[in-house]
Amino acid sequence: MESVSHQTHYFVPEPSRWPVVGALALFCLGLGAALAVNGVGFGKLSLGLGFAILFYMLFGWFGDVIRESLKGNYHGKEDLSFRWGMGWFIFSEVMFFAAFFGALFYVRTISVPELGNFEHKLLYPDFTAAWPLSTGPGITQRYEAMAAWGLPAINTLILLSSGATLTWAHWGLIQGKRTSLTIGLGMTVLLGALFLGLQAHEYSHAMHELNLTLGSGAYGMTFYMLTGFHGMHVLLGAIILAVVWLRVVRGHFNTEHHFAFEAAAWYWHFVDVVWLLLFTLVYWL
């Protein structure tokens, strides 16, 4: 990276249509989602329209950014802005997950034990506090908890390996070894896809054989919301990595100038760390 302190110009993009297109997309998505959850027919249409506009916007916007990058508009100072920006974005994601981990902590240490204590025996005489709950105080349907040392442990190994292959690819990029870059990155995407496939299988097992659903009380809701949001982030991360892989194949990066790769890698490692917390706090302990 060239010296940041001597750069006097900073790239300011030209007027762009993408922000208003994106605003329209989010309006359709917000309206559509609110109507769809209430069973209004127009809701799904609006949702579909919103997603279509959103993808159009993402293609166009990222396309512009990539073209600007290839034209050499981004130098050290712009690069540093992107780094700060990505870092703070990941921090916001950390705080989003913190809300759900906070809910998990609260139900496990406060609300479930309280509901099982002496004072609540009048209200729920048959309820005994335990974790994982096999039922709720006012829920009669029983369910089983997900065991940690089956598929979840394998998924942990898969994500950890994907972190290793990604680092291998990163070394390849820095040292100019294209083969290890393309293979390492490709393997990371495949491992991400494998993780998602196994998670889908795990969900199917949970729903059909363990009778575990979103409605299965404090355990079911925290299990699905935490692993579900994590799964969405794996999906997004894998898509980002796949786009970066395509850009690698087209030769968009060199040993010095490859922030897109690093941003994707940071995101992937963030998703990885969240999984380790999930594995420990949701599945294992």
Next chain:
Amino acid sequence: MAISTTAGHAPHEHGKPTGLWRWLAATNHKDIGSMYLWFSFTMFLSGGVMALCIRAELFQPGLQFFQPELFNQLTTLHGLVMVFGAIMPAFTGLANWLLPLMIGAPDMAFARMNNWSFWLLPPAALLLLISFFVPGGAAAAGWTLYAPLATQMGMGMDLTIFAIHILGVSSIMGSINIIVTILNLRAPGMTMMKMPMFAWASLITAYLIIAVMPVLAGVVTMVLTDRHFGTHFFNAAGGGDPVMYQHIFWFFGHPEVYIMALPAFGIVSHIIPTFSRKPLFGYTSMVYATSSIAVLSFMVWAHHMFTTGMPATAQLFFMYATMLIAVPTGVKVFNWIGTMWQGAMSFETPMLFAVGFVCLFTVGGLSGVTLSVAAVDIQLQDTYYVVAHFHYVLVAGALFSLFAAIYYWFPKMTGKMYSEPLGKFHFWWSMIWFNVTFFPMHFLGLAGMPRRIPDYALQFTDFNRIASIGAFCFGLGQLIFLYNMLRSIRHGQAAPHKPWEGAETLEWQIPTPAPYHSFVEAPHVEAGDNGVIHSMTGGAHH
């Protein structure tokens, strides 16, 4: 793209775009800042009309104009619109306008994303507006959207939830932009500990927003899944707890209070030195005080929940932690007074609003300390005392500081002077009627009148009448402000290069009005505390 003509050239070769496209496709921080400010003023008027509906209903006991359902929708939307539609976007708009000028940057760090942050606001406002017209009406759970109220209401609640998601995306992107601009685009010589207080306040506010808006998104998502997907986050039957909603919400909600207060502190820390013709007293302590308030704001959330039955130790912890915030806030108030001390003061409109801010914010701060005492709070929870308290910090605090800022930077933004007599009239009119409106609410609260109720016992009538008269006069006075702005933009006298003798920060070193593209090349500055410029070289504009 309609405008794209000079792709590949050095930045800023494109001129000033015209027509509607200039606003829809904007990448200029001044244009985007102006849109933020006009949007927030529109929201201020909408939220204000809702407030006047509330005050009209409360003019006398019994039900006159609104059924309780609609009354609750009005109180809820008044809060949401003012917090997320008026005050937060207004501060972001000011940050957009001023930060690049204050620190010597060509624009915000992510100029295109900046426009997305703005253009997400109208869709969110539209969703809130639509919610009035769906079956069941708008959200009516109060702006805090407490469970289990929020888990029971109609479609309006879902629209509100998604509006909050969109507002969250907007303010997180806006905050990332502010932080990166400040950290990365300061001109050489503008070091962190020389930087203007408004930049510091914006930086810390943006950090708070990124830390807590995702938590709000998380908790309203839990409300959504409780409503439609069978989860039991806030339902004891499944092992959840409605009180958990309050914990997560206020983990967002208390920092949110400072998100609306810290930028106000920053603004006042510019205006008071200018019109006292003295440097800011205790600049470094101001920076540390602002940071301490931000850190403490994460540790006090349960003082909103003293009546939920938490253990006495927890009540004590949150009570003392809350009282602790009075220390850095006191540092600030005394620093402002120290700045004025023996200064050659003059009282133009911005200074009037700034001094009014210091006086009335202190009143709101002191009633806050009163409320932090757990034993007292249990008596005053959900009474009009609380309403009085937070309107002193949000109206006389945040809103007065915004007026001060608009009057102060109006010449720099438009190249025109506002009408000083009208400005002064606006201040005194607002100052008087604000107090007529909100001071009696302290007494109403102490006498036990609950908030968010459309009807009340007869003995509360007199104070409610006074408050309602005050509110209508206060609201009317804001039209004077609007008239002053609109008239001065068109017909105001041309502003001198530096309209305020004592203004020493970087934005006053460049031409007035600020050129469309300022600091295309970073200037070299020699700066003192609070961004006071001793010398500047370079820094091209066009």
